[in-house]
Amino acid sequence: MKHSPEIKKRVLELHKLINLHSHNYHSLDTPTIEDQEYDALFKELLELESNYEDLKYSHSPTQRVGDKPLDGFKKVEHLAPMLSLDNAFDSEDMLDFNKRVLERLLEDKFVQYSCEPKLDGIAVNLSYRNGNLEKATTRGDGKVGEDITHNIKTLNSIPLSLIDKRNSYPDFIEIRGEVFIRKEDFVLANKEAEIKGEKTFANPRNAAAGSLRQLDPAIAASRPLNFFAHGIGYIEIGEFELPKTQSALLKLYNSWGLPVNPLASIAPDIEGCQSYFLDISKKRDTLPYEIDGVVFKVDSLEKQISLGQVSRAPRWAIARKFPAEVGITIVKNISFQVGRVGSITPVAEFEPVNIGGVVVSHASIHNFDEIERLDVREKDTVRIKRAGDVIPQIISVDISKRKKGSRKIKMPEICPSCRCLLVKPEGEAILRCTAGESCPAQKIESFIHFVSRNALNIDGLGERIIELLVEKGLVSNFSDLFKLEQEDLLGLEGFAEKSAANLISSIETSKATTLPRFIYSLGIREVGEATALNLALNFKEIPNLLKASEEDLLDINDIGPVASNYITEFFTQERNKNLIEDLMRLGVNPKSIEVNNDNMLSSQSVVITGSFNSIARSQLKEELIRVGARVTSSVSSKTDFLVAGDKPGSKLSKAQDLNITVLDEEAVLKILNT
Ligand code: IVH
Secondary structure, eight states, X not given: OOOOHHHHHHHHHHHHHHHHHHHHHHTSSOOOSOHHHHHHHHHHHHHHHHHOGGGOOTTSGGGSSOSSOOSSOOEEEOSSOOOOOOEEOSHHHHHHHHHHHHHHHOSOSOOOEEEEEEEOSEEEEEEEETTEEEEEEEOTTSSEEEBOHHHHTTOTTSOSBOXXXXXXOOSEEEEEEEEEEOHHHHHHHHHHHHHTTOOOOSSHHHHHHHHHSOSOHHHHHHSOEEEEEEEEEEEEOTTOOOOSBHHHHHHHHHHTTOOOOTTOEEESSHHHHHHHHHHHHHHGGGSSSOEEEEEEEESBHHHXXXXXXXXXXXXXXXXXXXXXXXXXXXXXXXXXXXXXXXXXXXXEEEEEEEETTEEEEEEEOOOHHHHHHHTOOTTOEEEEEOOTTSOOEEEEEOGGGOOTTOOOOOOOSBOTTTOOBEEOOTTOSOEEEOOGGGXXXXXXXXXXXHHSTTTTOOTTOOHHHHHHHHHTTSOSSHHHHTTOOHHHXXXXXXXXXXXXXXXXXXXXXXXXXXXXXXXHHTTOTTOOHHHHHHHHHHHOSHHHHHHOOHHHHHTSTTOOHHHHHHHHHHHHSHHHHHHHHHHHHTTOOOBOOOOOTXXXXXXXXXXXXXXXXXXXXXXXXXXXXXXTOEEESXXXXXXXXXXXXXXXXXXXXXHHHTTOEEEOHHHHHHHHTO
16 A cells, blocks of 8 residues: 555654653653553554555564564674774773873873773674664674674664654764673573573573574563663764764763663773772672673773774773682582483582682583583683672683593483483583483472472472482472471481471471462473462462363463473373372462452552561562562552562662652561451
8 A cells, every 4th residue: 555644754753652652661661651552552553564564664663573583694794893992900001001092192181081881791783874773783703793683673772763852863873882681680581491491591691692693583582681882883974963072972872762881980080090990890799780891981082083993902992801700720520410300511510719709619511512612621720700690610721731641521421310311402502311200310309499498498408308318218209298207307317306307397387388389399391480370370279270271371471382381281191180189188288379459559560679577578479469469570650669678779769769659578568468
């Protein structure tokens, strides 16, 4: 169909409206429109685009997740090279850098710098033509990168069209920045991947890189990717006037709706840079993302041009790196561990070494490919890195110190626990034992999960005791735990009268659990806590769940075909049905959770922060859901209540800024009990 000018105008207006509201919601956390209104705008645009194919622009907000995975990555030459940075490792290096800058600029006694945290993420280039995102590429070798537009479009915080009231943009601009994953999201994503039996990532940077190097944009869309803009590449300026400084450029980016690091600041001279560095060093561990240093850039863009570049790095910028939290030690042995769903992870044990005040003696090596890449062997001297909250990693092997006769680590063929043949699914990096429950290691891991804090929460039943119980044949499936008697424990290493009685009593207490905890404890693949809660709310009682068909499950929000398949498979297996029956017979009595709709917190949006004295956070969350509250993770103007425990952190100040009612532990428990 041919469109009229009015229709085109409306389409462009819809782009603007949707982009603006989406920016307010996703980047500023201050929604400016009701969800239904937003959906209506979106629907209107979709309809127009389906009626008029030529009005379906690639930068339309409907195109955030394209529909088809690509066949391969296109190589794209950068219009201006993506440079790297020279490094400074101490204040002397910084003074030398400043001296070089001053000498080249001749007239200056001092020079102002833009100071920015150096994010440990993935450098990307965003090309905007007339304010619309045209292409996104990776850095590649600095000259040629790969086209990742399909993935970048899934980041809600990256505007598809720049936001400017006067509609004034350069004709074309390359905006450079960093894509990253927050530390907390990285840990959650790996936990989730573990539960789903998927590949986990070694660190947040790899997770971000892995998400961008996907042909299917749905994968990037499902990952918590963030972006900070920090630089500029090629530009066709047109009528536009560019700011004079890097710091003003960052402000401009921000006004266009691009996220920039809020910790970016200006130092009037090199001394100011040194104090900025100290300040950021102190904050480093508390930052939600990983940084590996600070970048200092001559603030004046004109001076940057006159300073120019040498080979691959500009003369006007330097990265002051944090002292590496690295230690050198010797590998004692490399063994293979079996996870709950059979994934085999290599683990290196080494001579304990103190890295930045923490003694480290183990590192999990990501997968077998990583062993091959590092070519790490037993008795090797290795460099170990400890980064923030993340598990220690072997960075490299010192081959010159390798002992004669050392042997390459062979890929295991059989499971170290049950000795069955391992499989390596085509295209996957993970080796897997498929013996399930009959593999002792997997059995022990599933017991550990069954009794864990967010599952049945059996106090005092740690890994070592579970191993003993399984080894001695005292427990073989979950129901055996509830048949244990004090005498059985007394025969075990480390148990005395009192400790045995305590454990029996906590096993007894755990029988009065809740349905979501119970479902979660069963360790069904793809069923994490959120899914378990969803199942409990929808099916109310176990017999209903046992009868649920895949269609019934697919009707539930958040449950997809893969999960529904695992769930029905689990509940139709005779062995599992018997297990559940036995557990009930032995007194395990999961309470259904009823949504009680007449509580003050029913249908309210609630965020929980901090720690609590008389109730576990997970339990508090459950209780809130039970009264029909929507428990979300971040504070926005849509939040009705913030429940703040001890050490509430930044969520509390944000809630106060937004005038959101804050409830303390006592108040929330009182409301929940009414
Ligand atoms: S500026 C010409 N600013 O560090 C200047 N880079 O080692 C090029 N990085 O590839 C980069 N945070 O991926 C700049 N605030 C920041 C940065 C930053 C992280 C990364 C970037 C670059 C690498 C250079």
